Amino acid sequence: MYRKMRAGAVVVGAALLVSACSSGGKDDSAESPVKQQPKSADPFWVNPDSKAAQAVADLEKDGKDDEATAVRKIAEQPSGEWLTPENATDQARGYTEAAEKADRDALLVLYNIPHRDCGNYSKGGAADGNAYRAWIDQVAAGIEDRPATVILEPDAVQHMVDNCTPEQFHEERYDLLKGAIAKLKSLKNTTVYLDAGNAGWGKPDQIFEPLKWSGIDQADGFSVNVSNFYSTEESVKYGKELSAKVGGKPFVVDTSRNGNGPYTGGSPDERWCNPPGRALGENPTTKTGDPQVKAYVWVKRPGESDGTCKGGPKAGDWWNDYALKLAKAG
Numbered sequence: 655m656y657r658k659m660r661a662g663a664v665v666v667g668a669a670l671l672v673s674a675c676s677s678g679g680k681d682d683s684a685e686s687p688v689k690q691q692p693k694s695a696d697p698f699w700v701n702p703d704s705k706a707a708q709a710v711a712d713l714e715k716d717g718k719d720d721e722a723t724a725v726r727k728i729a730e731q732p733s734g735e736w737l738t739p740e741n742a743t744d745q746a747r748g749y750t751e752a753a754e755k756a757d758r759d760a761l762l763v764l765y766n767i768p769h770r771d772c773g774n775y776s777k778g779g780a781a782d783g784n785a786y787r788a789w790i791d792q793v794a795a796g797i798e799d800r801p802a803t804v805i806l807e808p809d810a811v812q813h814m815v816d817n818c819t820p821e822q823f824h825e826e827r828y829d830l831l832k833g834a835i836a837k838l839k840s841l842k843n844t845t846v847y848l849d850a851g852n853a854g855w856g857k858p859d860q861i862f863e864p865l866k867w868s869g870i871d872q873a874d875g876f877s878v879n880v881s882n883f884y885s886t887e888e889s890v891k892y893g894k895e896l897s898a899k900v901g902g903k904p905f906v907v908d909t910s911r912n913g914n915g916p917y918t919g920g921s922p923d924e925r926w927c928n929p930p931g932r933a934l935g936e937n938p939t940t941k942t943g944d945p946q947v948k949a950y951v952w953v954k955r956p957g958e959s960d961g962t963c964k965g966g967p968k969a970g971d972w973w974n975d976y977a978l979k980l981a982k983a984g
Contacts, residue, residue: 698732699753733952746796775961832869850876853892862899909935910952934984
């Protein structure tokens with residue numbers, strides 16, 4: 655049951671033009687169809703080379719101005735950059751350098767834990783613990799002292815609690831998460847939020863101790879609702895109940911696609927995967943009006959598929975029809 659409520663398949667093939675890094679001397683404002691949000695409202699970087707931005711450019715080129723306007727609602731909001739296992743140092747450096755050049759912070763998502771996603775649509779991850787530690791070292795080497803906010807390992811703790819991840823891997827995973835937090839927090843300007851599931855998965859009583867075993871005390875806080883659809887109100891309630899059990903840690907909420915709340919139709923096994931009738935949620939911002947809620951963030955990148963369900967392409971691929979529905983509903 656709990657496994658069915660997981661965050662869902664997430665972006666595996668994050669788009670970054672590492673060679674260009676959006677910082678190779680070009681004028682992004684002149685060449686990109688998107689712009690940064692005001693730093694006072696949201697300090698996170700809008701990637702001018704994102705799949706959504708590329709879709710806007712393509713739609714405009716094809717004369718589909720109405721569709722381009724709709725997709726622009728996605729493209730002009732900052733969303734998480736999911737680092738892939740290959741060239742992690744170059745990716746982390748490229749994103750953080752581009753963000754720093756734009757006077758913004760990079761929002762990075764690390765999703766490479768061994769035995770990731772229990773063999774589902776986003777299965778994979780590092781081959782073993784040593785490979786994961788080396789990957790974290792590579793990410794840290796790319797970030798250096800530049801400002802970065804990291805969402806650490808969506809589902810990783812939750813999947814130990816619901817035993818989706820077999821028990822023989824739990825001890826190593828706790829150690830890997832603690833080590834990752836320690837390494838990232840050794841950097842001068844990196845903020846780390848350890849993922850803590852979502853409001854529809856279970857109760858805070860089930861996950862607060864595993865979060866402690868995973869090093870939450872050393873992290874800046876935790877993230878909720880990553881790649882899921884629970885309302886902001888439900889997510890904040892869940893986050894506050896959990897915060898009270900982990901020393902009052904603050905948290906961030908993924909509002910990328912929660913505008914209409916969760917999907918309740920179809921097979922319960924795949925309600926999280928490309929559900930119809932969803933909408934964009936609150937725009938990313940650090941002005942939440944609540945000191946415990948550090949930010950509303952778009953961790954999941956709207957318009958990119960959850961996986962090959964309901965007619966969708968593979969996880970992380972751009973799906974223009976779905977993006978348009980999200981944007982027009984939101």
